[in-house]
Amino acid sequence: MTTRNLYHSKPAQWAVYGLFFVIIALIPAFVSDGFLLNQFAVYGIYGMLALSISLCWGFGGILNLGQGIAFGLAAYGMAMTMQMQSQDPDSNPIPPFMLNNSLEHLPWFWQPFWSTGGGILLALVVPTLFYVVFGTLMFRARVSGPFFAIMSLAMLSAFATLILDMQPYTNGANGISPPSPLSIFGTDIDPYGPTAYWIVCGGLIAVTVGAKLLTQSKFGLVIQALRGDPERVRFLGYNVALYETCIYAISGFIAALAGCLWVMLIQYVSPAQLDTTFSIGMVIWAGIGGRLSLLGAILGAFLIQGGQSYLGDQFLATWLLVLGAFFIVVVRFLPKGLAGLLEKVLGALARQPGKHARSDLPHAISGAPAAGE
Amino acid sequence: MTSLDIAPFANALVLGLSIASIWLIAAIGLTIIYGTVGVINMAHGEFIMLGAYTSYALQSSLGLPFLLCLPASFAVVALVGLVIERGLIRYLYNRPLDTLLATWGVSLVLMQGVRLIFGSDPKYIAVPEIFQSNVEIGFASLSVFRLVVLAITALIVAATAWLFYRTRFGMQVRAVMQNKEMAASFGINADRVYMTTFAIGAGLAGVAGSLFGVLAIVLPTMGTAYVVQAFLVVVVGGGTLMGSVAAAGLTGELQSVFAFVTNDTFARFLLYVLIVVFLRFRPRGLFAVAKGRR
Numbered sequence: 143m144t145t146r147n148l149y150h151s152k153p154a155q156w157a158v159y160g161l162f163f164v165i166i167a168l169i170p171a172f173v174s175d176g177f178l179l180n181q182f183a184v185y186g187i188y189g190m191l192a193l194s195i196s197l198c199w200g201f202g203g204i205l206n207l208g209q210g211i212a213f214g215l216a217a218y219g220m221a222m223t224m225q226m227q228s229q230d231p232d233s234n235p236i237p238p239f240m241l242n243n244s245l246e247h248l249p250w251f252w253q254p255f256w257s258t259g260g261g262i263l264l265a266l267v268v269p270t271l272f273y274v275v276f277g278t279l280m281f282r283a284r285v286s287g288p289f290f291a292i293m294s295l296a297m298l299s300a301f302a303t304l305i306l307d308m309q310p311y312t313n314g315a316n317g318i319s320p321p322s323p324l325s326i327f328g329t330d331i332d333p334y335g336p337t338a339y340w341i342v343c344g345g346l347i348a349v350t351v352g353a354k355l356l357t358q359s360k361f362g363l364v365i366q367a368l369r370g371d372p373e374r375v376r377f378l379g380y381n382v383a384l385y386e387t388c389i390y391a392i393s394g395f396i397a398a399l400a401g402c403l404w405v406m407l408i409q410y411v412s413p414a415q416l417d418t419t420f421s422i423g424m425v426i427w428a429g430i431g432g433r434l435s436l437l438g439a440i441l442g443a444f445l446i447q448g449g450q451s452y453l454g455d456q457f458l459a460t461w462l463l464v465l466g467a468f469f470i471v472v473v474r475f476l477p478k479g480l481a482g483l484l485e486k487v488l489g490a491l492a493r494q495p496g497k498h499a500r501s502d503l504p505h506a507i508s509g510a511p512a513a514g515e
Numbered sequence: 516m517t518s519l520d521i522a523p524f525a526n527a528l529v530l531g532l533s534i535a536s537i538w539l540i541a542a543i544g545l546t547i548i549y550g551t552v553g554v555i556n557m558a559h560g561e562f563i564m565l566g567a568y569t570s571y572a573l574q575s576s577l578g579l580p581f582l583l584c585l586p587a588s589f590a591v592v593a594l595v596g597l598v599i600e601r602g603l604i605r606y607l608y609n610r611p612l613d614t615l616l617a618t619w620g621v622s623l624v625l626m627q628g629v630r631l632i633f634g635s636d637p638k639y640i641a642v643p644e645i646f647q648s649n650v651e652i653g654f655a656s657l658s659v660f661r662l663v664v665l666a667i668t669a670l671i672v673a674a675t676a677w678l679f680y681r682t683r684f685g686m687q688v689r690a691v692m693q694n695k696e697m698a699a700s701f702g703i704n705a706d707r708v709y710m711t712t713f714a715i716g717a718g719l720a721g722v723a724g725s726l727f728g729v730l731a732i733v734l735p736t737m738g739t740a741y742v743v744q745a746f747l748v749v750v751v752g753g754g755t756l757m758g759s760v761a762a763a764g765l766t767g768e769l770q771s772v773f774a775f776v777t778n779d780t781f782a783r784f785l786l787y788v789l790i791v792v793f794l795r796f797r798p799r800g801l802f803a804v805a806k807g808r809r
Binding site for chain 2: 297299307425429460463467477
């Protein structure tokens with residue numbers, strides 16, 4: 143590519159990402175208030191969620207409105223693990239809310255959560271497996287984009303009502319609140335301490351680096367190709383359904399990881415995590431930040447959730463109105479989000495010096511970004 | 516089997532018919548919009564909600580009788596739909612996923628707007644006394660209002676079918692549905708067809724909302740409950756009127772029967788899973804529109 147747009151240069155991108163990683167890793171050095179650290183860590187979780195949406199939607203072209211399925215199921219799994227950590231097989235084998243619902247024995251699907259490792263594994267694997275099955279069913283049938291989005295929304299709604307309904311087993315609308323923090327290898331992880339923050343931070347960094355490398359790999363190229371025209375990719379001999387299921391499942395795994403870490407921080411889960419508004423909110427974060435940019439999506443989540451916390455309480459009703467209107471404007475005029483705006487600005491600056499920019503035809507016409515961002 | 520055993524089951528079947536009519540009337544506006552324009556309108560639930568609030572507002576300020584509120588809701592919400600189509604949707608026709616998201620933004624704005632104007636407390640729509648009683652049909656007992664909903668749904672389906680299959684405008688719509696460019700080259704103003712169809716679809720949602728405002732209470736969030744179900748009817752039906760009727764009938768009855776066997780929420784879960792499996796084998800739905808690759 144003969145473009146000199148800084149936005150597309152790989153070293154520049156990695157430099158910016160590196161800077162971002164350093165900044166978020168250093169936060170605990172400047173912030174000592176535990177509550178604030180916990181708050182920032184939660185933003186990190188939202189960043190992860192936005193990144194998973196960006197991976198699936200921005201790069202894969204698969205709009206997933208039901209990311210809450212992975213997030214919520216994993217959160218419940220983690221909560222169940224943490225709950226069982228505070229139970230004792232001999233003296234106190236059953237969580238109190240079950241006793242309140244007249245259950246005498248621990249239900250069979252709660253049994254595996256006696257083991258911490260097993261519980262966390264299940265919390266990560268089960269949602270991912272669901273995504274694999276659901277994705278296979280949908281993508282093999284070549285269900286189109288909007289229909290897939292609606293079906294994911296329907297499944298989310300179905301799971302939410304199911305969990306809500308199974309009151310004795312899941313404590314219904316009250317949710318599960320494990321009484322003590324997560325304990326790994328004997329030590330408690332204080333949700334308001336730097337350790338918890340760094341675990342989330344590390345998770346975010348690892349996931350971002352992994353996702354970025356993925357998009358720059360051959361797999362990533364095929365994914366972006368099938369976003370543009372699945373038929374053509376099919377004719378080229380690729381098993382499109384397989385690639386789509388893969389990226390969908392990877393995105394689900396990231397969301398599941400986010401769910402586990404979230405419960406570690408908040409020590410609570412309820413059917414609200416499977417709320418449609420929350421899941422669609424993730425799409426809004428990625429949409430406004432820039433779905434084609436992993437960092438853009440993360441920053442979009444920070445921006446919107448931060449804005450909501452800051453402006454939220456007094457202005458909640460008008461905030462949502464403004465957010466909705468802003469989102470409409472972004473979708474209509476800035477389909478690539480704020481990151482796309484940056485791309486345009488940098489592109490304009492690159493052309494200004496009057497050097498003969500050899501025509502960057504592919505960008506100008508198709509509007510698609512160069513491979514790698 | 517004694518008649519005592521059959522009665523609750525027959526009741527479930529009749530209730531299923533009522534549920535089907537509710538799903539159908541919620542979905543019919545969406546069917547028209549999706550079938551013609553190809554737009555997934557996430558604000559459809561809010562159109563329903565607007566219809567309910569229109570009826571409420573007309574009743575409380577003008578004292579308009581309920582039956583007149585229905586066409587009034589149609590007109591008002593159709594107008595809102597028109598404005599949204601001209602202002603936003605028109606620019607997003609070739610970007611289906613973006614339309615989905617933009618209309619979600621619209622739904623947020625509408626919901627919050629209504630909340631700011633009317634407040635979050637529930638409102639109630641009054642209906643004539645006669646609609647509030649129950650009626651017995653053989654073994655089954657049903658509220659009169661549900662029968663009214665059934666009747667109005669049937670009326671609307673018939674009117675829509677007449678509009679689309681017996682009028683010149685309907686022919687234009689069907690032409691545009693199959694191939695927009697070809698229709699335009701025959702002199703049909705495709706833009707205007709899209710605009711009118713969107714408005715009609717919105718208006719029908721408004722009528723549904725007026726009815727639902729009686730069945731359930733009027734809240735700013737009432738629309739969200741109907742969106743997913745309406746979409747499922749459209750998806751399963753395939754986007755045609757006949758498809759939506761069949762899909763609504765099938766899913767309504769299945770929901771009622773499942774609820775009879777297990778309970779309401781598990782019935783819904785089962786139904787959704789069934790739909791997912793169904794789509795695996797028939798992704799275009801029951802009666803899909805015959806058209807070329809969009």
